[in-house]
Amino acid sequence: MVKILTPIVALLFLAFSSYADYLGPFTPKDTAPILAKLKSSRADTSRVILYVQLSDQYYYREGRNAKELDSARLYSKAAEKLAATLHFNKGLALAYFQQAAILKLFDLPENAKQANQKAISIFIKQKNYAMLGESYYRQGGFYSLSDSEIEGRINYFKKSLDAFRSGRFTLKAGDVLMAIGELYMIHGDDQSALTYLKQSLHTYQSIGYRKLMAVYDLLGIVYKILGMPDEGIKYGIMCLRTARSLNDTSLPIATYYNRVGLLQFSLGEYKNASKNFVEGLEIAKKFKDTTTVHIIAANQASSLVRLQKYQDALRFLDSISIGFPLKELRQRYWINRAYVQLYCEIKQYNKATKYANELLKIVENSVEQSAVKERIYLTLIQYYLAKADYESAKKLVKIHKILAINSNSKELTYMNDFWQSTLDSANHNYLSALAHYQKYSALKDSVFNENKTKLISKLEVVYETEIKEEKISQLKKESALQQKMLHQASLINIIMFVGIALLLVITGLLIYGYKLVKKNNKDISLRQEEINKKNALLERLLTEKEWLMKEIHHRVKNNLHMIVGLLESQSEFLKGDEAKMALSESEHRIHSMSLIHQKLYQSDNLSSIDISPYIHxxxxxxxxxxxxxxxxxxxxxxxxxxxxxxxxxxxxxxxxxxxxxxxxxxxxxxxxxxxxxxxxxxxxxxxxxxxxxxxxxxxxxxxxxxxxxxxxxxxxxxxxxxxxxxxxxxxxxxxxxxxxxxxxxxxxxxxxxxxxxxxx
CATH class of the missing domain: 3.30.565.10 (Histidine kinase-like ATPase, C-terminal domain)
Known part of the structure; x- marks a missing residue:
């Protein structure tokens, strides 16, 4: 499966990042206000949040170094400690969630997993579906893409999906559906990949989300794997149209152009492929991404060769080599292969020698992926056979045979038999050449039949998936319609019964009310007159009471001031400082009480005072x-x-x-x-x-x-x-x-x- 994906994915979809929203990049200028708030904060829940924010500031710092990563870890631990002391579970969960990301960078994966699991436990109790979805996704990120661990990643991503759906975070649910589909694609489960990617697309479209380039691109790859390149090109073109409509010229768009070009190249549409390679190349050049430039440039050179524009291809490769040089030998693998293929096509084998030798050094002196080695050996064997250097070709064919045996690949095996047949024929060993050719032919036919059977099976998968989607869509429409009809019928019945009941109740109330009003009218008129008299009397008494209360407070205040004056006069005749101090303190005490009464008689509220101006x-x-x-x-x-x-x-x-x-x-x-x-x-x-x-x-x-x-x-x-x-x-x-x-x-x-x- 990886062999099929490698030329399409171009190593860009084999790495996953944390799913949590990216907050940065931050600069010291962004961090300064938070540090200032921290200095003046109290040891309460707000300080916990400030610690978490500072941890984010250093974790997502632009050009982050080891010291800043240490600061991120320090603040997350401070947030954990204070939140635990305050029993502030929300802050504690955020601290654990942050530590999970940080500890992973300190090469402490088990500690990171444990911290994230603690965050998950708290988010479950709080029913915080947003952070629960993020935490489950992060937990899945601790599992690799190997066959033994990828299922663990998928399971946690599905839990993340359930959490986001429970919280009705539709956009997040669409993102996770796409990630699950991508994992199934890498795992080789094409049907599940197609199902989840289609669900992701429908989820995005349900909320009018427009940035659909990534999901279109993945659908194009899956259809290519399923043996439907035309359908793959359709989704690839939809990806590029969407990017153009949004004026998106970010670096990933260069990869999308490259993949659409590869699909068109596989169908022999070399002109269209060349146009898309050029578009992708311009974006890669703008971002000065030299590796991506070399990858797309090699594909563009292949298109020009197929169009028999040999000189254009040569000038183009020279311009890339000069304009975007790569120091490391193994990084020049793409361009070197393109040079060798071009010179072999125009039969200038001597000029190809330099690049062939570099390719040979790459496989001899470095540990490369098997797929890379396969392409290099394919290019070199074809090169040596084309220039009739059978000794060099023979050495590589032997190495290639070992590679074919180790990989258990029938495609590599029958290609090796074909090359061995060619070598035997060149050395006039015709019986051996015939035997190898017969093996090549039989194994190739077997692979063809297997591929044909797989293709039919995959087409059935696509068909079944689409039928299921149509049925699900139809059932959803029918269910929605039935629910609507049932709701309307139920509503009509309820309205009818409620209307009848209300009519009966209103009729009874009107009759009862008429009799009651007639009976009580006489009593009301008599009582009203009595009430009016009592109200007038109560208003007069209330006014007198309020006046008396104010007068009391005023007199109390004046009496207290008089006492203060007497104390001041008395202090004039005292000689001892202690006695004078005692009288002075008594004056202050009495003044504090007199202020209360002053406030009361000056206020409309005679029972209480505003404590703030009194204290001031x-x-x-x-x-x-x-x-x-x-x-x-x-x-x-x-x-x-x-x-x-x-x-x-x-x-x-x-x-x-x-x-x-x-x-x-x-x-x-x-x-x-x-x-x-x-x-x-x-x-x-x-x-x-x-x-x-x-x-x-x-x-x-x-x-x-x-x-x-x-x-x-x-x-x-x-x-x-x-x-x-x-x-x-x-x-x-x-x-x-x-x-x-x-x-x-x-x-x-x-x-x-x-x-x-x-x-x-």
């Missing part, structure tokens, strides 16, 4: 009133939240005590620093308050359960009033954290009364 004003007040020699910067991260008075007052006092504590003790000798205040809602009922500084921190022997200062004792008591959990940390400064639940409105009233009586 309180912090601004403390910063202005508490003068220090230190340059202290406040960083506030306050969420917009409504909070009632029973929670606002304790929070304000906690903030007051914590900030004053930081201003007094955290930054001695005028050292600068930061005070961070964070207040946010963690969940529906959970809230978190954090006050932290980067000052000198507390004493080394500080213990939270053994608090002696009044301020910290007050914070502890207020935290208990809130029903919260108080945590004080002494690392790189002091951090006070209060985690509490917001109490429902029913409990708020009772706690507010209790707290007010306690504080006031």
């Amino acid at each position: 004003e309180l912090v601004e007040y403390l910063r202005d009133s508490f003068q220090t020699n230190s340059q202290v910067t406040f960083n506030l991260d306050i969420q917009q939240l409504e909070m009632n008075i029973s929670h606002s007052i304790p929070l304000g006092l906690i903030l007051n005590e914590a900030i004053i504590n930081s201003l007094k003790y955290a930054f001695p000798d005028g050292r600068p620093g930061n005070i961070d205040v964070v207040f946010k809602q963690k969940s529906t009922q959970n809230f978190l308050l954090i006050i932290s500084d980067n000052g000198i921190g507390m004493a080394q022997d500080f213990e939270q359960h053994n608090i002696s200062s009044f301020g910290l004792t007050l914070i502890k008591g207020l935290s208990e009033e809130l029903g919260g959990n108080l945590v004080i940390e002494n690392k790189g400064g002091t951090t006070i954290q209060v985690d509490f639940k917001y109490i429902t409105e029913e409990k708020d009233t009772a706690q507010h009364a209790s707290l007010s009586s306690t504080l006031y």
Whole structure:
């Protein structure tokens, strides 16, 4: 099978890449913003995603080197570690998926397979069909194209297909169908190859996908293998027309032109073949792909020879040799064969000697594919026989015979018998020549009959495949039509029954409603008058209540300010600094409470205040009133939240005590620093308050359960009033954290009364 494919595939379809979408190439400029985000990110799920993105950036880096591949691996491991810590399964699966690709490049295929299998397990649980399809495809890529492993690759590709179909990723499903068809073609299962490639084409067409060149090209190859070159040319031409309609002149298009030219060449259409070889050659030249240039150029030279344009062929080969030189000898195999064939055709054997000798060195000094050796020996034996160098030919015929025996090829065997017959005849050994010729003739007829039988069998395969496709298409149409008719009939029945039921219900409701309305009209008119009177009374009472509440809050605020004024006056007559400091701290505490009442009487909502502006004003007040020699910067991260008075007052006092504590003790000798205040809602009922500084921190022997200062004792008591959990940390400064639940409105009233009586 490989022998049949080699001249058509031209070694381009024997390698598969990962199926995952190609993301690059990336440059350092693309990576810089992600690195900047990583530096300012927290250790949460967003950082996991950033690690995965950075791994992609280095894996798909333009001109990637070993150091960048190491970076890709490092970031993928960091993503895995953090995702595992956070129990972030989505990020963990992405990290495993990325590692599968990276580890394979580190020549760790088993580790790569295990990582990819872990990703598959998570994607299955998440029903993430897109990534599941990608992972199954990547898992299939770990299996080679050998006869013993290609089935494993096909099976995983089929799982990939099922995943993409489950997720309705039609384009991806078309890609995988084409890949499976290509694998079956290489495996020699022509019927399955044709079936999957036709399914791929229909899938693409169902969504209006236009880039069909690859699937057309593969269909052309399969039909050629099946002995239907005309059908192969038809799909090849469709491939080229599609490329032209899309203005696609990428490098693969050069290969498509070359293959169509080979199909036309096999049918003797040398002019058309030559035109397509020229088109493909121009594209290969544009991309400076020297190997592809040499392959297509050799085929073009063969077309010119068949058209008897010998001088044109010679000038053409010379221009390629000069314009696109190849340093390695084995890379000149295509052009050298073309030169030898050309000079043999025009009987200039001496000029062919140079190129024949190079071909001889290629097979003697290097390990080449058997198909390449077969072509070289074919060219050289024909060359030596044509120039009557029977000794050289005899040596190669012996080597060729060993090659034929090892490959168990009947075609090579009968060709070897033919050449041996020619040599015996040249040496006047006619009996041996006749015997070899008879072997040649008998074996050739046998091969012809076998090929004829295979061709008939393959044609039957094509016919059966097309019949099945027609039946499947017809059944799909009939099934769709029946489903549509059944749906319409069912819908009509449902509408009819629903209509009758609605009519009966409406009739009954109208009768009942008429009687009910007639009975209740009198009651409604009486009740409405009574309701109007009560509404007016309630509106008046509500207005009075709101006015009274605002007045209460206003007076409370004024009384608190009066107390602050009294304390300030009292401090003038005190001599001790400790007493003055105590009065000053009491003033700040009272001010924090008065701000609450000020907010309440200034607001339309008398039950709660917006906590964000309150905290900002309180912090601004403390910063202005508490003068220090230190340059202290406040960083506030306050969420917009409504909070009632029973929670606002304790929070304000906690903030007051914590900030004053930081201003007094955290930054001695005028050292600068930061005070961070964070207040946010963690969940529906959970809230978190954090006050932290980067000052000198507390004493080394500080213990939270053994608090002696009044301020910290007050914070502890207020935290208990809130029903919260108080945590004080002494690392790189002091951090006070209060985690509490917001109490429902029913409990708020009772706690507010209790707290007010306690504080006031």
